[in-house]
Amino acid sequence: QSVLSQPPSASGTTGQSVTISCSGSSSNIGRNTVYWYRQFSGTAPKLLIDTYNQRPLGVPDRFSGSKSGTSASLAISDLLSEDEADYYCAAWDDSLDATVFGSGTKVTVL
């Protein structure tokens, strides 16, 4: 069972927006930076964005990250078919002295 909670799935049509939530606690999201990773089927995860909206080169600004209290969110605007993937949130947990991941959210573009 994952320490961070995410909805198992999210969907939208091309051009719409979708938001994925990530719920944690004061020992992880409440005090540390949250990162989002995207994983296409059969490939390794890739860093997508953090809660301060810092993105690696090549990640479009259609992706935005935010945090409030012990919850974080990833928003995807102008949804494209290529956005279909699994999305994971992650943060350092001071109590566990470990990185904790969300259970993952599968995004489907209808």
Place this chain on the structure above:
Amino acid sequence: QVQLLQSPAEVQMPGTSVIVSCAASGYKFTNYGITWVRQAPGQGLEWVGWISASNGNTKYSRRLQGRVTMTKDPSTNTAHLELRRLRPDDTAVYYCARTELVRGRRGVDNWSDPWGQGTLVLVSS
């Protein structure tokens, strides 16, 4: 460019050990740590542990503590993960990732990028 290349798939019997290697290139190896993450078939990501860039300090998953050892060899820019007393539920793809783990004014920044291609470890009799 920055790249992590992992060793090929392994098939091991329960009770034995496995070593997965991760060769880094394109950056100064001692400037970043290495995180190991595993993913069982059809499941999510599970953090295995982290090894420091500079001094070899390690942090391990409590679930795997006692069975896992991480090492780094700066002379070959390679990190290794050893998992002992293998069980069938250790079957997973194991990933390494270049990691910065820093505590600052806004808490802990802990990002991993890029990731290796993954190594399948199959534990079966």
